[in-house]
Amino acid sequence: MDILERFHLALSYLEKSEEEQAGWERIRETEDFDHSQYDLIKSLYRRHVNQAKILTDTIRNSQTKSVPDLEEVLRDIDRKQRKLIKEISSGKLDPKQANRRNRTITKEQSRFEDILASARAISEAESTTDFGGRIELTFEEFEEKLEINDEESLVAAKPPREFRATNVAILVLLGVIAWAAWTYWDALGKASWETEVKDHKQFLHIRCTNTGEKSIRVYAPWPDGSTTLDMPQKLQRITFGILLYIREKGKPNFQLLPDSPGVWNRAGQPFDSTAPVIIRPGERLDIVLDVLELRKLGITIDAVKLEYTRYGGRKVDGHELRTP
Incomplete structure (x- = not known):
């Protein structure tokens, strides 16, 4: 579980604790309320609220404090990249060595950009809606997943009254499902792709346009052909990339x-x-x-195929070209 997932879980735990405590306080004013276990149930809810609040505050504070340091790390990486460009321009590095160093720097940059994005998401989050909605678990499941150990021996409290308004429950459930689906799709990044062949099939011009309301991330191409890079779930929803396929002459x-x-x-x-x-x-x-540059890789190429995909490999568009 990464830090973003842990914070989402802790924030869900906090919201559930506060909401159920508030609901219980409202029921306390009714005639059916069992006052004999008031102190016990109150302490139970208070414990959950306190545990969840301490955990969310701890994670949020640590991530907020890390933002300036992460920004400085990225500035340092940017300085390394500019220095590398100067060394390449002056001829101090051969192409293979330069490419190897550039890959190392850009991988490091990508990793710290993801860490910074998570830290900012946590520090700026106002509720679980910022992460696609609340995670629904029991109190015991939250404590288990968050590895919260409580040594107190608590007597089982009398379960709260269950309302059997079946029709209302069904409507609420349908509303929750619809809201969750809308939240998920609304969180997805949106992009359109265009491909144009130029200069006697030597160049494939690719244009990706962000047609949504959120920033998107595009790998051009996916590093090492992997569409499942390690990144927070929130970033997965806004990440796209290009896969490059080739077909050798004489092969199907x-x-x-x-x-x-x-x-x-x-x-x-x-x-x-x-x-x-x-x-x-x-x-x-x-x-x-540059299609012709592919031949310098030592492969006799008959055709090229591009696939534009979301994170995870789902194809959203593509283009195929027979080479000249």
């Missing part, structure tokens, strides 16, 4: 090309980053695949 099937340095360009410059490109709402990413 396409095969994934996980490592393709030197064949991608962005804004007229080589683009071999393993970090995602952030695209804000309404903005776009333009990237070019």
